[in-house]
Amino acid sequence: MHRHSATRREFVRHGAVAAALIPLPVLAQGESGRVVVVGGGFAGATCARFIKRLNPRIGVSLVEANQTFTACPFSNAVIAGLRDLKAQEFGYDKVIADQIAVTLAPATAIDTQSRTVTLSNDSRISYDRAVLAPGIDIRWGALPGYNETAAERMPHAWKAGEQTTLLRRQLEAMADGGTVIISAPANPFRCPPGPYERASLIAYYLKSKKPKSKLIILDAKDMFSKQRLFENAWKQLYPNLEWVSLSSGGKVVSVDVGAMILTTEFGTHNADVANVIPPQKAGRIADLAGVADRSGWCPIDPVTFESKLQPNIHVIGDAAIAGAMPKSAFAANAQAKLCAVAVVSMLSGQIPQPAKLINTCYSLVAPDYGISIAGVYQPADGQLKEVEGAGGVSPLDAPSETRAAEARFANGWFNTITEEVFG
Amino acid sequence: MNTPVPRLNGRNHAELVAAMEGFKSGKLPSTVMGRIAKGFSNGEIEAIAAWYGGQKE
Numbered sequence: 240m241h242r243h244s245a246t247r248r249e250f251v252r253h254g255a256v257a258a259a260l261i262p263l264p265v266l267a268q269g270e271s272g273r274v275v276v277v278g279g280g281f282a283g284a285t286c287a288r289f290i291k292r293l294n295p296r297i298g299v300s301l302v303e304a305n306q307t308f309t310a311c312p313f314s315n316a317v318i319a320g321l322r323d324l325k326a327q328e329f330g331y332d333k334v335i336a337d338q339i340a341v342t343l344a345p346a347t348a349i350d351t352q353s354r355t356v357t358l359s360n361d362s363r364i365s366y367d368r369a370v371l372a373p374g375i376d377i378r379w380g381a382l383p384g385y386n387e388t389a390a391e392r393m394p395h396a397w398k399a400g401e402q403t404t405l406l407r408r409q410l411e412a413m414a415d416g417g418t419v420i421i422s423a424p425a426n427p428f429r430c431p432p433g434p435y436e437r438a439s440l441i442a443y444y445l446k447s448k449k450p451k452s453k454l455i456i457l458d459a460k461d462m463f464s465k466q467r468l469f470e471n472a473w474k475q476l477y478p479n480l481e482w483v484s485l486s487s488g489g490k491v492v493s494v495d496v497g498a499m500i501l502t503t504e505f506g507t508h509n510a511d512v513a514n515v516i517p518p519q520k521a522g523r524i525a526d527l528a529g530v531a532d533r534s535g536w537c538p539i540d541p542v543t544f545e546s547k548l549q550p551n552i553h554v555i556g557d558a559a560i561a562g563a564m565p566k567s568a569f570a571a572n573a574q575a576k577l578c579a580v581a582v583v584s585m586l587s588g589q590i591p592q593p594a595k596l597i598n599t600c601y602s603l604v605a606p607d608y609g610i611s612i613a614g615v616y617q618p619a620d621g622q623l624k625e626v627e628g629a630g631g632v633s634p635l636d637a638p639s640e641t642r643a644a645e646a647r648f649a650n651g652w653f654n655t656i657t658e659e660v661f662g
Numbered sequence: 663m664n665t666p667v668p669r670l671n672g673r674n675h676a677e678l679v680a681a682m683e684g685f686k687s688g689k690l691p692s693t694v695m696g697r698i699a700k701g702f703s704n705g706e707i708e709a710i711a712a713w714y715g716g717q718k719e
Contacts, residue, residue, distance in 0.1 A: 595701065595702065595706070597698055597701070599698070611693065613694045613697040614701075615698060615700075628700050629697060630701065631697050641693065644666075644693055645693050645694075647666045648667060648694070650665070651666050651667040652665075655663065655665050655667060
C-alpha cells in the first residue's frame, strides 16, 4: 500500500481545503489502486487485461463506446470481398471474465484534478492512473468538401464497420470500366501501409471481376511504407493501378461528393467510387483530457507512456506520438503491455525500467502474396527510436513461396493477436 | 487456434536461445524473425527464453 500512504502524505501537505476538493479514489477492501482504461481496442483491452494479470488487487475499469470491437487489420480483405466483416468483430465477454469492470458507453469528460472519468450516462469513475487508448478520429474540416455527410458518399473506411461494408457495396455496384480513386493522406496516420494494401486488394478484385476498370491512388506523399515491394508487385500483377505522388500532383485539396470529383493541386479527377482516407488526429477524449498537443496527437514518455502534458494519464496506441513506431495494431498491443508494467510499478511506488518493443506490419498484395515490415524500438533521447541493425522489409527478390508464407503468417498473426486481446 | 506460427509458451529454454541466435546470425532461415532477432543482445535473448520457458503451455 505504498501509493496509498504517499497520497495520505500529499493530503497533509496540501491541507484541509485541498482535501475537501480532491476526493481520494475510494479503495475497496484490499485494493491497491484504481486504473481506468478508456478505449477497448488493441491497445486498451490489452492494457486492462495485463494490469489485472500483473496485479489482481488493482481495480481495473475499461470504458468503450461500442458494444462490439471491429478490427481494422484485414478489413481491406472485407472491402475486396475476400472476407466477411463478422471475422473482424470481437466482444468483451472474456475481458469481463477477467474481473475487469467494463462499461460500454462513451467517455465524455476527464477531470484531471479530481481524477475522474465521466461517461455519457453521467456516471463517474475515479482513478489513480488513467490509460487513454482512443485510437483515431477523423479531422473533419481539414479537407474542403469532406465532412460526415460526404463520408456516406465517399467513404473513408478508416474505422472498420459500416464504412467498410459501404465501400464494399459501392465497388460491387460499380460497372466494369469504372474508375476507383483512393486519396491517401500525409503522415502521420493510422496504418502507414494500409492505403497501399487496400489499393492492391481492390485491384485484385477489379482484375478478376471488372477487368476494364482502373484504380488511381492520389497521394499527399512522395514516399510510403514498403514502397518498392508494393510497386514491384503492382507492376507484376496490376497494370491498371496508377500511383500519383505528391510531386506529380497527387495531393487532394478538395472534394465534391455531388459531382464525384476530387481536385488535386494539378487538376481534377472523376471517380465512380472514391475512398477518401482523410487527415486524422487522436480520438476525442485525448483532447478533452488535455493530453493532445497542437499536432492533434499525444506526446508521451517512452518508458512509461505517461502523458507529457498531464500527470497520471498514460496514452497508448494510435493516439500516442510513439517516435519511430508506426500506428499499428501490433505496436498498440506491444505498447499496452509495457504501459501495464509501468502502471503497476508506479502504483506500488517503483520506477519503471526501459524495455524494447517490437512491431511487425503485414500487408496482403493478393490473397497468397504477403509482405512485411518489422522494427525493434527502445527509448533514447526522450523518444522511441529504432534499434539500429534490426528491422526492415521483406526481401525485394523473394520467390513466390516466401510471399505465400508471409500471407499465411499474416493470417496467423491476426488470429493470435485477437485471441490474446479478446479471447 | 488456426495459425502456422508455433507457440512459444513453455518451450525449452535452450531451444529458444538456439532459435533466436540462429535467426540473428541468419543460419536459421526466416521471414521476419531474422529482422527482429537482430534487435536483441545475447543477454536479452536469454531473458526472453527464460520468460517464455516459464509460461504455462
